[in-house]
Amino acid sequence: MTDTLDRPGTTPAPRRRRPTFAGPRDEIHVPPLDHITPTLEPPWHKEDTDTPDRTATYHHPDGHHIGLRIQPRGLAIQTWITAGPDLPPIPDGTAIEQAEAQAANDARLQPGRTWHATIPTRHTDDLPTEVGRVLRDQLLPALTKKPKRVVTTAPKAAHDPNPDACRAPKQRAVLKEKEPLK
Incomplete structure (x- = not known):
């Protein structure tokens, strides 16, 4: 006797890698990073890499590193800066000068x-x-004063008939610290 709640046996259909309704993937041609990366003023030094079209690296004598990488399909370039191993020393002086130097060290990367x-x-x-x-405007300043957030705006397109109509970046509300209850 068979149970009426049993499902009949089925043959599974082969799965495709991508759904049939998916269009072709976007791919943007990005020139090799050797052609688009700027020359930073000394003491920054650009390192020669094995893959000059996908990554670029800069080094500083203080141990700081800057890196750039073209993301897959060329839709974005990821950039980063890594702080060196040492903070600037706290100078000898008055307590106020030392406190200001410590505050500057705390504010940096x-x-x-x-x-x-x-x-x-x-x-x-x-x-x-x-x-x-x-x-120049986002990575290098983070070594001396790390921003609280990154403002990301897409650059204006040349074919846009009204460049002022570009969407402004969303502003985040700044939360104020609450006063302690008395």
Whole structure:
């Protein structure tokens, strides 16, 4: 006797890797990083890599490192900076001077920590300028004063008839510390 709740046997259909309704994947041609990375002023030194078209690395004598990597399909370039192993020493002086030096050390990127920023490549007309701007305005300042957050805005496209109509970045609310209850 068979149970009426048993499912009849079925032959599983072979699964495809991608659904049939999925369109072709976007792929953007990004020039090799050797052609779009800026030359940083000394003491930064650009390292020669085995894969010059996918990664680039800069080194500083203090142990800081900057890296760039083209993400798969070329939709973005990931950038990062890693702080060196040592903080600047606290100078001898008054207690106020030492406190200011300690506050400056606390505000900077701590030794061995990494700060990231990405560069979207889809609508970037002048990629070398954009890479230089991110290195100069976002990564290098993190060594002296780490920002609380990263503002990400897509660069304006050249084919946009109204460049002022680009969406402004969303502003996050700043939370104030609550006063202790008395």
